Structure formats: C-alpha cells, structure tokens
Amino acid sequence: MIMPTTALHVLKNSPIFGSLTETEVEEALRCASTQSVTEGDYFFMQGETSSAFLILVSGRIKLTRLTPEGYQVILRFIRPGEPFGAIATLDVRNYPASAEAVTDSSAVRWNGDAMRRIMIRFPQIALNILGLLSQQFRELQDRYIELSTERVERRLARALLRLTRHLGKETPEGILIDFSLSRQDLAETTGTTLYTVSRILSRWETQGIVKSEREKVLITRPHGLVTIAEDFPSPED
Amino acid sequence: MIMPTTALHVLKNSPIFGSLTETEVEEALRCASTQSVTEGDYFFMQGETSSAFLILVSGRIKLTRLTPEGYQVILRFIRPGEPFGAIATLDVRNYPASAEAVTDSSAVRWNGDAMRRIMIRFPQIALNILGLLSQQFRELQDRYIELSTERVERRLARALLRLTRHLGKETPEGILIDFSLSRQDLAETTGTTLYTVSRILSRWETQGIVKSEREKVLITRPHGLVTIAEDFPSPED
DNA sequence: CGCTATTTTGAGATGGCTCAAGCTATGTGG
C-alpha cells in the first residue's frame, strides 16, 4: 500500500528532510521505495546485511536487540518522521537491531547507495542526520547513566515520562500511551523484569498516579511521576 | 606549548581529518588553537556553554558525567586522534560531560563557528564525523545493553578487554593499561562500586588472570577474561 | 466458552551495596 502523498507530507515535516523544498523532497522520494508492515512484523531483523535507511511514515515501531543470552532490550520507539536503520547505512553493513511494527506501519526506504547519493546531492541532509544523531547520542548517554546510577522505580518513572512526551496522547482522564505496551515491554526498556514493573505499577495505581490495564498505561497524575523521577519531596511528606 | 608538527601528524592520521591532504589539514589547523592541560585538570567542564570541537593530540583523557545525586560515571577514554566535545558543537550549546586529563595532554581546538565552516569547506569532514559518531553510537548501545542484561563480573571483564584493545600496551608479563586507573575508575566505567571491583580483581588475581596494584591493572591471561566475558565453559570445568 | 497471553502477587534466594575497619603504598615535611 503506497501512499506517496502522505509520505511527502511526513518527510516535509521530518527532522531530516524538513529543510528541503517540496520539489527536492519529491526528487529524493523518486529513488525510494515504500515498505508496509503489519503489527508484529519486522522492517528488518538484527544481523541482516542489507543496509537501508528508512523513515517511518505511519504507525509505531520499536527497535530491539536480542542478546546471545536471550535477553531482549528495547532501544527506542519510533514515530512518523523519524529515521531508523541509519547506523547500518553509515557505520557497519548490517543492522545492529531489529525494527518491529508495534502497530501497522509504513516507511519510505532508500538503499545505502541511494542514501549516500542523496547526502552528496543535498549536503544539508548529512548535517541534519548529524544533528539528529548527536541528539540521540546524548539521549542514549542520559539513559546509560540512569541505568548505572538509578533504582528501578525512578528509571520506570522516567521511561514513562519520556514515552508520554514522545508518544503520549492527551485524554480527559490523563495522558495515554497510545499503542500496546505490555509490562514486559516496559521491563525491556528499563532493564528490569516484568514482575518488578507490575509491582511498581500496582503501587502507583493505589497512589492514583497511573491507571493500567492489559497492555495499556494511562498516566493520571504526571506530576506524581515527575516527583518520583526527580526525587523532589512529595507534597504528602 | 604549541607543537604544530605533532598536531599535524596526529590529525593526518585521525579518523576525522585523515581523508584530507596535508595542505588541507594545515588550512584547517590555521583556524584552530592548541590547549594543553596537566594531569587532573579539565579541557572543559560539564555544563559550560562554550562549544568547541577538540581533537586530542597527546595524552589520555576521560569523559565523565556527574549526576545530580553525586554519582560520577565515566563515559569514555580518549586517545590521540580522537575528537571530543563534538556533541556540544552539533546538538546543544553546552557540554554534557567533563573532559579530564588522565595524563598531561594537549589538543587542538576549533570553536563552533570555525568547525561549521570547516564542515562546509570540506564536506567529507561532516561525513567522517557522521561515520565516527555512528560507530560510537553503536558502541554505546552495546554497553547500554550490557548494563541492562549482564552481571558485574562480566561487565568488568568486558570493560577491561575494551580498555586493553583501545589503550593497552604489550609488556613481557601481559597487557598493561598504561595510565592511572583506580578501582574507583573501573567502578565508574562499569556501573558498580569500588568494593565490588576490588573483590573481583582479588579473585581474578588468585586465578592468575590479572595482576593489579595501586592504580594499575596488568592482564596476564587475556583469554581468562574472554572466557568470563563470553561465558564459554572454562577449561577447568 | 474454553484457550492462551498477560498480569498480579507471594515467598524465598541472592548479587551486589553499604558501612566499618584495617592495611599498604606513596609522598612529604620535619
């Protein structure tokens, strides 16, 4: 299912292609293909050698990595407009992670050579990627430091706050993370187990901070999470 | 103490400037300054707003970050030829980390504007930075995943192996990490405490894998570390 | 309406942290 109009619109507003004119984006799109994937399927799998650069047009995907010991780690969730697979294009020749569709998703796709040509034709694209990569690098550093210095509860609070900022949807009752997000998923984004996540969410639920169901988390009192994330003395103290 | 000859030589062989001709490197050096720093002092401190791009010419430095709770984390050690401070130039306007000289060190330094001009004048530089940043991004992801899935002993084994590859010096007795590296430093690179590092090193010493003294670690049997790092069945099993 | 995936909760185990104490090089001032 190819939807060039949508793709054009998303790219024009993306951090990578946003600085090109509409005509230029169309030119770049001419050497791209479109890939659509249904929930649970993959855009690419960790270890594959093909090195394409993709930008998500619609849906939600998660980048995951599986360790030799069998642990899965979620590196990042991606929303429309964001690139993925860039590392494989720029550094090594195979994907260091898998890209799984969390909801039905579609993306535009350039192969490595096409992308290199685009970067030469439009040097600003390389600079945009550089800027975005720098930003993501810093965010990854933040999480790395969090992981090595903070307790699980605080890491979970921060992960949920990041998710709400990035992918949250306002509702009358609070902020909802608008796709399937299991306890296991949360465990894999915070470096803990689903049991610990479940216990913490239960506790928060009694404190009125969240309301969670099967694969859904609704944050009813975001400030409560901020308090936990930042260790400000709580109003009840 | 300015040593243009050395700087030129290091840059010509660095991953960033290695693809320029000698004349071009000289041109780039013309808008750079040199900064020398003695052991224990800093090239820049976390939070400073000045955003310079530096390449280490001689010495060893460590990039560290201090959390609001007072924990220090070592992000990376830098050797001559490697850039640092790039994130501040490319993304935000202040340094997310501090750069401390582990031995007396000197670096060449461009301010943000100069660096941006160089990237426009020599587009290959931006691409080189992009490639290096991608690589470092992937390495940081590796360590992130390690931190969230592996035990301390294995993390320490891997950290030491990385250090030997990056900064090790062959000696008759084994591979020595050739600068002051305390138990505390190792704890800060692996996300643990100096006590745990000390216990593990003691155990390894009885197993003949390492020989450690005050601020020195000598790896006498690297394969022993690999075994621990990769969980191959040990020969004694 | 039973099946299966997800979640909750309990109970017990444990890896690693914290705190405390003593030890040992290294360097320094008398």
Added chain:
DNA sequence: CCACATAGCTTGAGCCATCTCAAAATAGCG
C-alpha cells in the same frame, strides 16, 4: 631519612532491592 599523613585498596558482616520461581487471577480471542 624517618615518621607520619594521605590516598588508594582489601576484606568482613549485614542488609536490601531486585530477581527468580510458582501459582493463581484476569482478559481478550477464536
């Protein structure tokens, strides 16, 4: 040149946050 101070290191003991394992409750799905 020695004695003392200091920074780094080791080791023990106790504790606790989190993991592991087990079992039951719940909820969507075919």
